[in-house]
């Protein structure tokens with residue numbers, strides 16, 4: 001065997017090995033339904049990166065450990081506003097993991113003591129639907145949340161709290177709880193509240209002022225409170 005053939009075999013062998021490692025990582029991490037790139041495009045990217053493996057290994061060795069940037073949107077989906085009038089843009093947010101928690105705390109109506117836990121993969125479809133129904137939300141909290149969730153570390157199973165400033169997450173939480181998704185903990189009872197023990201009621205729509213929807217534990221502690229609509233007198 002000539003030296004050239006030997007070197008070529010080695011080159012291809014290492015490239016194929018790299019491709020196998022990439023695909024194994026993708027298999028673990030891939031959640032095609034919620035990412036904005038198709039599987040074909042991702043596999044094409046992986047094949048290219050494996051073909052030029054000397055470049056890949058020298059320029060971006062971290063891709064082997066965490067190839068998630070290959071299947072995320074090519075551009076950040078969110079343009080963080082330069083002027084943050086609402087003050088909601090989180091400062092130094094933690095990286096999102098596969099499990100998120102949300103505690104509403106003080107709302108317009110009361111001080112909610114519920115701690116809600118959701119799988120990130122369950123939250124994304126609700127956000128995607130909201131963003132497709134209201135494209136202007138992309139530049140707001142929903143857009144930021146979509147970006148944050150999409151860039152999560154799915155392998156991290158420790159829970160990460162939704163940043164405090166993102167108060168609009170209450171509407172997402174409402175959608176999720178309505179469809180029976182999520183776990184609820186009452187901080188006052190210090191107990192998990194099973195879905196069939198959850199009390200959900202709401203103000204009569206049409207009365208003057210704010211109408212709210214309330215999620216309560218069996219002891220009537222407020223867990224989550226969401227505005228339904230605002231009608232003036």
Ligand SMILES: [Zn+2]
Nearest residue numbers: 186189217221
């Ligand atoms: Zn309670």
